Amino acid sequence: MAATETSSGSNPSIFYRLFFDKELRSVTIQVITMALICAFFFFIVNNAITNLETIGKGYSFNFLWDASNYDINQTLIEYDSRSPHWRAAIVGIINTLLVAVAGIILSTIVGFLLGVLRLSSNWLINRVVYVYIEYVRNVPVLLHILLVHGIVVNTLPIPKNALMAFDGTLFLTNRGFYTPKPLFEPAMWAVLIAFVIGIGFTIWFKGYAKKIQDATGKIYPVLLISLGAIILFPIIVFFLAGVPVNLEYPELKGFNFKGGLVLRPEFVALWIALSLYTAAFIAEIVRAGIQAISHGQTEAAFALGIKPSRTMQLVIIPQALRVIIPPLSSQYLNITKNSSLAIAIGYMDIVATIGGISLNQTGREMECMTIVLAIYLAFSLIISAFMNWYNKRMKLVER
Amino acid sequence: MKLFKTLAVSAAVALASTSGAATAGTLQDVQARGELNCVVTTGVAGFGAPDDSGRWAGFDVDFCRATAAAVLGDPNKVKFVPTTGKTRFTVLNSGEGDLLYRNTTITMSRDADLKLSFLGVNYYDGQGFMVPKALGVTSAKELDGASVCIQTGTTTELNLADYFRANNMNYEPVTIETNEEGQTNYLAGRCDVYTTDASGLASTRSTFDNPNAHIILPEIISKEPLGPAVRQGDDEWADVTRWVLNVLIAAEEAGITQANIKGHAAKAGNNPDINRIAGTEGDFGSMIGLDKQWAVRAISAVGNYGEIFERNIGVNTSLGLARGLNAQWTNGGILYSPPVR
Numbered sequence: 136m137a138a139t140e141t142s143s144g145s146n147p148s149i150f151y152r153l154f155f156d157k158e159l160r161s162v163t164i165q166v167i168t169m170a171l172i173c174a175f176f177f178f179i180v181n182n183a184i185t186n187l188e189t190i191g192k193g194y195s196f197n198f199l200w201d202a203s204n205y206d207i208n209q210t211l212i213e214y215d216s217r218s219p220h221w222r223a224a225i226v227g228i229i230n231t232l233l234v235a236v237a238g239i240i241l242s243t244i245v246g247f248l249l250g251v252l253r254l255s256s257n258w259l260i261n262r263v264v265y266v267y268i269e270y271v272r273n274v275p276v277l278l279h280i281l282l283v284h285g286i287v288v289n290t291l292p293i294p295k296n297a298l299m300a301f302d303g304t305l306f307l308t309n310r311g312f313y314t315p316k317p318l319f320e321p322a323m324w325a326v327l328i329a330f331v332i333g334i335g336f337t338i339w340f341k342g343y344a345k346k347i348q349d350a351t352g353k354i355y356p357v358l359l360i361s362l363g364a365i366i367l368f369p370i371i372v373f374f375l376a377g378v379p380v381n382l383e384y385p386e387l388k389g390f391n392f393k394g395g396l397v398l399r400p401e402f403v404a405l406w407i408a409l410s411l412y413t414a415a416f417i418a419e420i421v422r423a424g425i426q427a428i429s430h431g432q433t434e435a436a437f438a439l440g441i442k443p444s445r446t447m448q449l450v451i452i453p454q455a456l457r458v459i460i461p462p463l464s465s466q467y468l469n470i471t472k473n474s475s476l477a478i479a480i481g482y483m484d485i486v487a488t489i490g491g492i493s494l495n496q497t498g499r500e501m502e503c504m505t506i507v508l509a510i511y512l513a514f515s516l517i518i519s520a521f522m523n524w525y526n527k528r529m530k531l532v533e534r
Numbered sequence: 535m536k537l538f539k540t541l542a543v544s545a546a547v548a549l550a551s552t553s554g555a556a557t558a559g560t561l562q563d564v565q566a567r568g569e570l571n572c573v574v575t576t577g578v579a580g581f582g583a584p585d586d587s588g589r590w591a592g593f594d595v596d597f598c599r600a601t602a603a604a605v606l607g608d609p610n611k612v613k614f615v616p617t618t619g620k621t622r623f624t625v626l627n628s629g630e631g632d633l634l635y636r637n638t639t640i641t642m643s644r645d646a647d648l649k650l651s652f653l654g655v656n657y658y659d660g661q662g663f664m665v666p667k668a669l670g671v672t673s674a675k676e677l678d679g680a681s682v683c684i685q686t687g688t689t690t691e692l693n694l695a696d697y698f699r700a701n702n703m704n705y706e707p708v709t710i711e712t713n714e715e716g717q718t719n720y721l722a723g724r725c726d727v728y729t730t731d732a733s734g735l736a737s738t739r740s741t742f743d744n745p746n747a748h749i750i751l752p753e754i755i756s757k758e759p760l761g762p763a764v765r766q767g768d769d770e771w772a773d774v775t776r777w778v779l780n781v782l783i784a785a786e787e788a789g790i791t792q793a794n795i796k797g798h799a800a801k802a803g804n805n806p807d808i809n810r811i812a813g814t815e816g817d818f819g820s821m822i823g824l825d826k827q828w829a830v831r832a833i834s835a836v837g838n839y840g841e842i843f844e845r846n847i848g849v850n851t852s853l854g855l856a857r858g859l860n861a862q863w864t865n866g867g868i869l870y871s872p873p874v875r
Contacts, residue, residue, distance in 0.1 A: 190627070190649050190766070190767070191649060191766075192649065204691075204692045204695055204696070205691050205692060205695050205707075206694075206695050206698075206705070206707045207707065208706050208707050208708065208709070215699075216695035216696070216699060217699075288719065288722045288723075288724045289722045292723075293723040309722065309723060309724055310681060310706075310724065388679060389678065389679045389680070390669075390677075390679050390680040390681065390726050391679050391680070391681060391706065393679065400724070478686075478709075478711065479711070481708055481709040481710055481719075483709065487686075487709065491620060491686055491687070492686050492687060492691065492709075494620070495619065495620050495623075495686065495687030496643075496687065496691075496692065497647070498623065498643075498644075498647055498648040498649075500624060
């Protein structure tokens with residue numbers, strides 16, 4: 136059909152024009168498609184609700200206030216088997232956050248390290264990192280998790296034969312890694328205040344040092360002085376206050392160690408496996424970012440007499456970050472979502488508590504899955520929002 | 535015009551297909567399909583596990599085969615759907631399975647809240663604990679502070695929490711999804727204790743390299759009546775499956791075995807109970823939508839209850855379970871089938 140159909144003299148009816156006038160037709164098609172999509176979703180939701188009502192189940196969240204009747208091995212808040220299901224959900228959320236944040240931190244550190252090593256001119260390091268990245272990326276993450284968990288559980292000894300270090304303060308078993316727990320006395324507040332003062336001083340000093348550098352060209356060792364303020368100063372106060380900390384030592388009582396802090400093998404396996412897996416992807420992203428910067432930048436910096444370490448810090452990395460950050464945020468989202476594989480090794484994250492045990496014992500699949508979906512959506516949106524803000528800060532400001 | 539026509543037609547088709555066909559009863563569906571979908575476990579030795587050649591065998595499996603023989607005429611026309619503790623009820627309720635025979639405890643919440651219909655008990659069991667002999671533990675009350683491997687989504691999980699709380703003991707729950715995972719963790723020493731139904735413990739122990747290095751503690755901390763289930767709302771199918779289970783128990787009580795059922799079916803004898811089961815007297819099959827030979831097919835496929843028990847989990851098998859509570863009521867147990875009459 137030709138472009139516009141208003142060839143005949145008389146004004147065509149609106150219905151005719153809806154389908155034959157080119158612009159109106161595109162609007163009509165979009166409206167019809169929207170209507171079909173809405174009808175489809177309405178049909179699905181209606182179908183689900185009708186079916187649930189037919190078999191008498193309904194859709195209600197009242198079960199969240201019933202006692203859960205099961206115990207969870209890793210709980211960072213108060214929880215026992217008489218606590219309600221919503222408390223079990225909170226325990227799961229905290230466990231998911233714990234492994235996601237720990238995973239993000241470790242994978243970023245290892246990923247950046249591997250990425251830079253991959254660019255090394257040392258042939259052996261280059262190849263070893265290459266083989267490692269290829270192997271890790273091509274094996275599904277669930278297998279990594281199962282492998283690490285299997286190694287931890289099967290090679291480490293049982294509590295009776297625990298591996299000991301530092302004359303009985305650190306224990307390594309296949310039930311967990313036990314360290315002494317610090318119990319802080321009131322005098323610890325002084326150390327905390329000293330730490331905050333150190334941070335405040337560092338922030339002020341950075342501004343001051345920049346002002347002096349702009350005015351006179353004199354460069355203060357900002358990094359060393361910041362480290363001294365943030366780390367050394369509180370340590371000095373710590374010792375001056377008489378070491379205000381008691382240690383609670385783990386002791387073998389009966390079957391297991393009691394007291395002290397414990398890192399469970401499920402958490403460690405999930406954390407290490409997820410971090411190493413995502414680090415391989417981050418390494419490739421970092422390598423891509425650094426290689427995206429034209430070598431002319433480095434040469435120009437060297438020509439100006441800037442030291443190689445300063446070049447990396449002031450010229451290469453800021454430009455590379457613009458290329459690295461968007462795919463990096465996808466990898467952070469991946470780590471958060473991949474943590475849902477925790478149930479395969481018995482780590483009690485949100486999918487295992489509310490989406491697993493609670494779902495099974497109460498039979499409320501739709502409600503529990505809705506909760507799990509909403510939680511993951513919230514996590515992902517928060518991470519995306521933060522990365523977008525950071526990306527904006529790093530963006531190239533064009534005229 | 536052509537575009538409009540295509541859109542209109544496709545919309546009409548989409549809306550029309552939403553009306554849905556009227557659903558027939560499960561019995562008719564199974565007979566039309568020619569295959570019974572049986573929801574079973576992923577692998578519990580003695581109760582339901584595929585053997586080396588991939589053929590399913592076990593206590594629960596035999597009951598499935600008996601039902602298939604009664605309804606379809608062939609005990610091999612069964613499709614086994616392996617499920618975990620988490621997926622079993624969803625698979626049954628969604629229609630992927632017709633009948634569930636999966637060491638499942640009958641509880642009020644499962645019956646009423648999860649919209650299942652239980653058909654009876656095929657094994658009276660209770661929850662127990664298994665520990666390595668080397669630990670030197672002789673009673674469950676000595677397990678304070680232990681790590682316990684526990685399958686998620688089971689009544690054992692809830693009973694464990696209740697028992698330890700009632701006895702003021704602490705424990706570390708190590709959650710596992712399947713029996714195999716539990717075995718690996720228990721043998722590696724990740725947990726000190728493995729807890730599940732006592733029959734499951736016997737079954738698991740039978741697969742170990744050194745079964746005698748492990749003991750099952752004397753405390754049985756709960757009632758676990760294990761039985762089959764179907765979806766709620768289909769009474770006709772529930773009747774069929776319930777009476778297949780009942781007739782296998784009644785057959786043992788009446789003295790009918792896999793060997794002599796064909797003889798009883800050929801000629802009516804003096805015992806009216808045997809005649810009614812063998813189909814030479816009355817027509818009980820038509821009451822549940824089957825023919826006169828329904829029980830004959832079921833019994834000649836797998837034998838009576840006692841034969842099923844002895845073949846899969848009895849004292850001469852690696853599980854070595856005694857009949858105990860599962861003997862006939864005339865023999866000191868509590869197995870008591872309503873009469874076929």
